[in-house]
Amino acid sequence: LGDFLIDPWASSSVDYDKLVNKFGIKKFSSVLKDIEDPLPLMKRGVIFGHRDFEKIIPLVNKNKEFAVVSGMMPSGKMHIGHKMVVDQLKWYLKKGGNLSLPIADMESYGARGIDFNQAKEMAVTEYLSNYIALGLDLTDENVLVYLQSEHNPVKNLAFELSKKTNFNELKAIYGFSPSTSISHLYAPIVQVADILLPQIEEYGGPKHVVVPVGVDQDPHIRLTRDISDKFKSKYGFIPPSSTxxxxxxxxxxxxxxxxxxxxxxYLNDSPKEAEKKVKSAKTGGRESLEEQKKLGGCPDQCVVYEMLVYHLIDDDAELKNVYENCKNGTLLCGECKTITAEKMKKFFEKLADKREKSLEIAKTLL
Ligand code: SF4
Structure with a gap:
């Protein structure tokens, strides 16, 4: 890996180390060597932590049965940051995983007051169509897409699971107050049911499941692991792994x-807009050109560099060049932004080309 890539443990905005210490998430770097063909997002430290991922690795390496759950809550627009979830799902599908993709319309209703019809419309036009345009085959036989509100197995399971969860437990995790509505309280239980669904008999029984999330979603994972233990004797649930x-x-x-x-x-921005937005991004450049030539830039604090790491450069050697040339002052922000904006524009042009067809497919899924 070298020492040129971003260090997630030294992030300025989120103290990932603290999260690991406080909640018992383990460093992803400790299991990386065991993965035969890791994603660049894994090698580059973008995926920085895990729970029980060592149990998923042999299954991924040998293309054996496991499931992946990744929910989407229709509430806003998909942006370029969401692409990394789709990249992970593509990788898991290739590695033999069964993907379960719940659309959390019950949550968007309970927590945000979004009407069910509106949520469905948003799920198709904003989320599913972009997932497809980004290259995830949602028509694959190993992919299940469903709306929580229309999927009886998940609603039945949620109701059953709620029997062994009380208000104080939810309050301790989510900070709910006595005035929180019952539908909002209930939404996390439906999510727990989403995560455990692949393990009920109808879906083949107990199996290893992995849930790739941002750290803000960890409360759901902890709740799910607790509840899976409470129902272990009935269903044989294995606590889900997470990254x-x-x-x-x-x-x-x-x-x-x-x-x-x-x-x-946003993924629905035009290629021109996307290009313009890259040019407006905050960089890790110095105050003056002279200073940057002398001292070099700070790629570790640069949004433009992050875009290259996360999304726009697959080749590690090419990325290393950008990093080193930035650090030694031979690459300046103007030129670097122009190159990155061009890459982004090309990426958005490809996305735009696929949009119409993707939307047609998305409409057939719900
Ligand atoms: Fe960021 Fe590029 Fe400027 Fe370095 S040269 S600080 S990577 S924009």
Whole structure:
């Protein structure tokens, strides 16, 4: 790996080390060597942590049976940061995983008040069509896509699971108050049911399941693992494994947000807009050109470099060149932004070409 790549443990915005210590997430780097053909996101430390992923590795390496659960809550726009989830799903599908992709319309109703019809429309036009345009084959026989509100097995399981979960447990995890509505309280239980669904008899019984998430989703994982233990004797549940990825920093240096266009490149932006947004991104450049030539830039604090690491350069040697040339001051931000913006534009042109066809397929899925 060398020492040229970003160090997730030294991130300025999120203290990943603390998260690991506090919640018992383990470093992904400790299992990386055992994965025969890891994703660049794994090698580059974008996927930085895990729980029980060592149990998934032999299955991935040997193309044996396992399941992957990745929910999407229709509530806002998909942005370029979401692409990394799709990249992981593509990899797992190739490695023999069964993908289960619940659309959390019950959660978007309970937590955000989004109407079911609107959520369904959003799921098709914004999420599923982009997943397909990004290259995930949702028509594959090993992929299951469903709306929570229309899927009886998950609703039945959620109700059963809720019997052994009380208000205080949920309050301790999510901070709910006495005025929180029952539908909002219930939403996490439906998510737990989503994660455990591949292990019920109808879906082949107990098996290893992995859930790739951002660290903000870890409370759901902990709740699911607790509840899976409580129902172990009845269902034989195996506690789900999980992986944790870093967030792509927003264009302005803070969080990339689904609702603030200044911070994010949306997947439905035009290629021109995407190009322009890269050029507006915060860099790790110095105050003046002279200073940058003398001291070099700071790629570890640069949103443009992050885009290259996460999404735009597959070749490690090419990435290493950018890093080193930035550090030694031979690559300056103007040129670097132009190159990155061009790559982004090309990526968005390809996406735009696939949009119409992808939408047609997406419409047939729900
Ligand atoms: Fe970022 Fe590129 Fe500037 Fe380095 S040269 S700080 S990688 S934009």
């Amino acid at each position: 944790y990825h870093r967030f792509l920093t927003g264009l302005t240096g803070g969080k990339m947000s689904s609702s603030d266009p200044k911070t994010a490149i």
